[in-house]
Amino acid sequence: MTFLNVQQIGPMATVQDLGRRGLQHAGVSGSGPMDAPSFRIANALVGNEPSSAALEFAGVGGSFTVSRPVRFAVTGGDVDIRLDGMKAYSWESYDLLPGMTLSIGALRDCVWGYLAISGGVNVAPVLGSRSTHLGTGLGGHEGRRLQIGDRLPIGEAGASANLALRQPWRRDARPIQIVYGPQDDCFSADVQETLLGTLFTVSARRDRMAQMLDGAPIRAAAGHDIVSDGTCPGSIQVPASGRLLVLMAERQTAGGYPKIATVASVDLPRLAQVVSGRAIRFARISQEQAEERLIGERQALRDTLANLVAKPRGDNQRGDTLH
Template sequence: MSFLVVEQIGPMATVQDLGRKGLHHAGVSSSGPMDIPSFRIANALVGNGENSAAIEFAGTGGSFSVVKPVRIAVTGGGVDIRLGKQRLLPWESYVLLPGDVLAIGALRDCVWGYLAISGGVDVVPVLGSRATHVRTGLGGHEGRRLQAGDRLPLGDASAGANLALRQPWRRSGGPIRIVSGPQDDYFSVETRRAFLKASFVVSPARDRMAQMLDGHVVHAEGAHDIVSDGTCAGSIQVPASGRPIVLMAERQTTGGYPKIATVATVDLPRLAQIPSGRTVCFASISQENAEELLIAERSALRQRLATLVEKPETYDVSGGLPS
């Protein structure tokens, strides 16, 4: 069996796939990656299926070694990657051989990074997914964050070329787009207008469950408590403190705070990648527009993945030698 050995690791690294589906009614969160496009690109670069498990990390990656040759790729944003003395680039795949150490440093101008390994991280699925839900100790590697000394089993890797994106994957700019509700009627017209005009600061109080926003205080005239109802990724809850809370991948499935709006799915990875201390603002769009934007982005991503560029040297991962 092939393993990825964790030599050193950052504080927020977990095993993730695309998450658990269809279990919210049972109180089971979806989990999955914070930045789905970056996750999918990483898997494509090493020849994996889109739902193969990979490592998600925040801030700093770590160092890794293997017992058999594999292809690796790191995505998410700018980051220092080294294989011994060789400097590697993100958004490209490389061969990692036994005896070598892959070192992934600090991310630049983003928060979440992804390390994909050919064959995928082959931990045992729990409730149909390999994704880690840290707060409940579900899935992933022993239901927890990764730590130095972990040995992660890898699936069988097929031989193939090292690949790169023909063009960088760029996130859109401008305000974060939101859809009103579902409890926007708890907020006055003046409050909703002020919400759209205001600037918020991304707080350091953030994790895979939620992101706090500082700066402008939001008051719910209709009360800050509701009968708990379902949440979704991107729900913007407003508790009595007036500090908006944006629910993310590892969110709870229900909540008792009114939700003034929901971040459009197409912009949720962009919000997740904004470093703490940066300023964000919001723009309201219709649900129909949000759906159209997401469909367009998914189409663009499929086209990009279909046109990955083969790098000059190709490698047979089974033997670790140029082919």
Template sequence: MIGLMVKQAGPMVTVQDLGRRGLQHAGVSGSGPMDVPSFRIANALVANAKGEAALEFAGTGGTFQVSRPVRFAVTGGAVGIRIDDKAVRPWESHDLFPGSTLVIGGLRNAVWGYLAISGGIDTPPVLGSRATHLRSGLGGHQGRRLQAGDSLPLGDAVSSPHLCLRTPWRSAQRFIHIVPGPQDDYFDTQAWAIFLGQPFIVSAMRDRMAQMLDGPVLLSRRGHDIVSDGTAPGSIQVPGSGRPIVLMAERQTTGGYPKIATVASVDLPRLAQTPSGRDIRFRRVSRERAEDLLIAEKLALGDALANLAEKSAILDASGDHPQ
């Protein structure tokens, strides 16, 4: 049964769940959300299971209507949201009824946003996932970005109170942690000094496959071509131009450029959410330290999800909710 109607869509609205696993050997990367924690918080706010499909958007969300009453939440960053003429907040759940219109505007200080609907987006799974993989046309809604006129089925919802996140999820941090390799030995001491000592600028040349970085040139002492080998989320390839390329959710599964380092999994969503034109710096850590940072974030996320607040219980004297 059709539940969600797209009246207008931003330039990069897709159906995503937590992605595909175990298919890289067949040339299919995982896809899934660019910012997994924000995706999971959106689902939790509407009492969905963590892997239910939701909508991901870049920059601007769009305009939506429903054919049945639903609960929804928008996460990812600060963003203007309206139900008809009423402004509502991100990072908390709201009701949407047939006949009303939900408008999600542009993100501020973030790139990727998430719209979760109670019951989840119930498109048919492809290779075990509903995630859209744009490069190969798999999953989601006809394997493509959403557009005006599309209609999506919704799953069965469970009842829940209106919820909100108690405190902001992601705090500012100066460095993006990286783990050297697998071709770190292709780069000499000077290249590493540049890589770790100078800022890079997040380029506007970005999509779900890769993120380009502007700034200083990195030169490989052993050349910029290798026998193609496997890639991981966050692999930092350095082609002949010397301009680093960070591989993201829809990366190719193999690559023929040397990879100086890999962005630590804990920081990959934060890099994805860094607006174009902002500068970043890299900090080298061991694999063990990167694992510790990821474990700590998973524990913090678990705590945040377990302690979502009922909005009715935290109204202040003015009737407002915390940001």
């Protein structure tokens, strides 16, 4: 069996695939990557199926070795990557051979990074997924964050070329788009205007379950306790503190705080990648607009994956003709 050996690791590294489906009624949220487009691109760059498991890390990657030749790719954003001291680059794939050390440093201007290995991380599926759900200890590698000394099994991979993006995956600075509801009627018109008319700062109080936003308090007219109902990725809960709480990949499946709005699915990965301390602004769109923009984003991702560029054969360095 082939293994990916963890020599050093950041504080929030887990095994993820595209997540679990159909278990919210049992209290199990989907988990999966915080930035699904970056995750999908990483797998495509090494020739994996979209559902293959990879590593997600926050802030800092780590150091890794392997017991047989593999391809790897790192995505998510700009990061210092070294292959036996040789500089490598995100958003393209390279060969990692036995005896080499892959080192991934700190992410710059983003939060979540992805390391895909050809063949995928072949941990045993739990409830239909290899994703780690930290809150319940399900899936991944022993249901927990990775640590030094872990050995992760790698699946078999077919032969393919090393690849690179033709152009960087887009990530613009437009306002974060939201759809009002389901409990926007709990908030006055003035409060709703405050939501759209002021800046909010991404707090350092964040994890895979939720991220808190600092800014003007948002108050519900009739209080902040409701009969618990279902949540979805991007639900913006408003507890009694008035501080906005955006639910993310490992959210609870039901909650008793009113939800003034929901972050549009097209913008949730972008919000996840906003670094702590940076200000954001919201823009209201309709449900129909949110659906149209998500469809457009998915088509743009398909086009990106269909137009990956093959690097020169045997080239384990950055190809000048690709950039």
